[in-house]
Amino acid sequence: MKRPTLEAVAARAGVSRATASRVVNGSETVHAKIRDAVLRAVDELGYVPNSSARSLVTRRTGAIALVVSEPPSAEDPLFSVIVRAVGRELEHAGKQVVLMLASTPAGYDRVERYVAGGHVDGVILLSTHGADPLPAALARTHVPVIAHGRPVATARLPYCDCDNVGGARAAARHLLERGRRRVANIAGPPDMPAGRDRLAGYREVLSAADRRSLIAMGDFTRESGAAAMRQLLLDGPDLDAVFAATDLMAIGALHTLRRAGRRVPDDVAVVGFDDIDEARYTDPPLTTVRTPVAAVARAIVARLLVPEPFAEPTILPADLIVRDSS
Amino acid sequence: MKRPTLEAVAARAGVSRATASRVVNGSETVHAKIRDAVLRAVDELGYVPNSSARSLVTRRTGAIALVVSEPPSAEDPLFSVIVRAVGRELEHAGKQVVLMLASTPAGYDRVERYVAGGHVDGVILLSTHGADPLPAALARTHVPVIAHGRPVATARLPYCDCDNVGGARAAARHLLERGRRRVANIAGPPDMPAGRDRLAGYREVLSAADRRSLIAMGDFTRESGAAAMRQLLLDGPDLDAVFAATDLMAIGALHTLRRAGRRVPDDVAVVGFDDIDEARYTDPPLTTVRTPVAAVARAIVARLLVPEPFAEPTILPADLIVRDSS
DNA sequence: AGGCTCGGAGAGAGCGCTCTCACGAGGAGT
C-alpha cells in the first residue's frame, strides 16, 4: 500500500541504495547488467522518486514559478496563449510550473517569500506594470528571474519581448502609406512599458512625417478603447485613422465608430496590436501587428534555464498583418 | 548567506527545535512568552520553513495540480478567467497551484505519474473530453480529484458545473418566445459533456414545442461556428434563429450571417453560451447564457479541500443575458 | 506531607534521498 522507496528498489535488485540512486539519476558509471536489474525493479515496483526528499538534499526543486500580475481585465486573450506556450516549453524541459497570482501587496509578499524561500529554481514574470514591486524584490534574491515583456526601467531584469516600437512604427507607416492624413492613437497605460513603447513608435513616425499626434489613453480593455475612441471623435472629428495599442482597444474603437456612424475602413481606418484570434472575426476583420507569443515563450524558457548574468534583452520582430479594417 | 533553519531559530530563542516547530506551526500549547521569543527570532533571521523537509515527513505538499487538457483553440477566453478564479481560491486556502498541461499521451502519463507520486494533495481537472484517460486514471490514485465541468460518464468523479441543460433550455425557450419558428443549433463536439448537455436542452425544448431540430456540429471555435452556420444556411435556408453552444461559435455564425447578407436579429436571431467579454462587443451585442465561472471555482476548491466520497455534483444555475442579437 | 495528575518543554528517531568517501578487484606498468 505504501509507495516503494529507493531502499525497496535496491533490495529487489540486490544492490545498495547508492547504486540504485545512481541508476535512477542516469549516472554513466554503472555496469549495464546492474543498471538493467535496477530498472526492472523500478518498473516492477512502480517506483517514483520522492521529490521532497530529493530536493531536501539537492536544494533544487525542478519547479519554475510563473508569476502573473493581475491585469485590468480578467479575460485577457493572450493570457491563455502565453501560459500555454510557456507551460509547454517548461514541461519540455522537465520543469514543473507553479502558477502564482500577484495582485495585492499581500500577494507580492507571498511570492517574494516563496521565491526567497528556495521553493523554485527560477521565476518568469508576466505582464508587470509600473507599481509592481516584484521585479526589484526578486532581483535581490539569487534565483534566476526573467520577465515576459520589458519591465519598468527601475529594475534591471533580463527579459524577452516583441519589438513594440518597431511594430507600432509599421502600423503608423502603413496608415500613412494608405493615404490617411489624420492618424490618431489609442495608447496603453503609461505605467506599462508595452504601452509606452507602442506610443513611442507611433509618435516617431508621425513626427517624421510632419503630422500632428492625436492621442487618447486606454487601459488595454475593450471598454477603455471604446471610451478613448469617443474622446478622439470629440478631440479630432476630422480623423481618418486610428492605431490602438492592443486589439482589444481597437475592438472597442470599432464599436464606438459603428455607433457614431463612421464606416471602417472607408471613413476611418483601424489598426490594432497583438493579432488575437478575435481580430479575424471583427467587422471588418482587423489589421493588426502580430505578437510572436510562441517564439517569445521559447526564448524566455531557454534563457531562464541557461542564465547569463548581463545579457541583452531578446527582442523578436512583430509583423504587420493587413486585413480589411485599413 | 545560508538560509536559517529551525535549529537556528530555536538557538536564538533559547528553546529546543521541537518548541520552535510548535510555534511555527501554531500549536496552542506553548507559553505566550516563549512563543513571542520564537516569533521574534523567526522575524530577525527571516526564517522560512523548508517545504521539502516538511512535506518529507508530513507527506503533504500543500500543492494542488490544475490539469488542463489542450482544447482545440489555444486562445480560450474562459481559460484565463477559470484559471485565475481557481488560482485565487486556492491561494486563499494557502495552497500552491501546480499547472500541468496534458494534451498528448506522454502528457497524460506524466500527470498520472506525478499525481500518483504524491507530489500534490489534490487535482482539479479542467475541460476534459471524451478520449481523455485522465479521469479514470486519477480516480485510481487515492488523491482527491474534482472536475471542472461534467466528465465523461465512464469516470465516476465528483464535479462542479453550471447547469448546461437548463441554460440551453432557457436559450431555446427565449427564441421561441420571441416568435422564432425555425430555430437551428450549432452544437459542440459530441465527446464533450458540455456540448452534449447544451444540445440536449435545445432538443428538449424544441420537441416539447413540436418543432423540428436543425443541427450542425462545431468544435467550440469561431471558425467552426462560421462553417457550421454556412452548413445551416444550406440545410435550412428558412431558419430565423440560431442557438450556438458557445459564444465563440455564435461569433463565427454572426460572421457567416453578415457575409450571407442576413441581418441580425431582424432576419436571424443569435444566442450564444458562456457570456465571454467579447459577447458585449459583437455587432450586434450577443444574447447569451452566463457561465458562473467564479462561483464554480469557489465550489470546486471548497469541495476539493473537504472531500466527501460520494457526494452529488454541484450544479450552479446559468442565466440568460438578453442583448441585441435576439 | 505524600502521591497524583497534567500541562508544557526537550530529546531523538526517523522521513527518502544524494553524495562523499572508502574500499576492493582487476589491469597496466616497471
Place this chain on the structure above:
DNA sequence: ACTCCTCGTGAGAGCGCTCTCTCCGAGCCT
C-alpha cells in the same frame, strides 16, 4: 611479482523538519 591506477560499488552521514515519547515541575486531593 609488486605497486599504482582506475573503475565500480557500498557504507553512512546528513539535508531540515515533525512528532512521539519522556521528563519535569506545579498544583490538587486525600
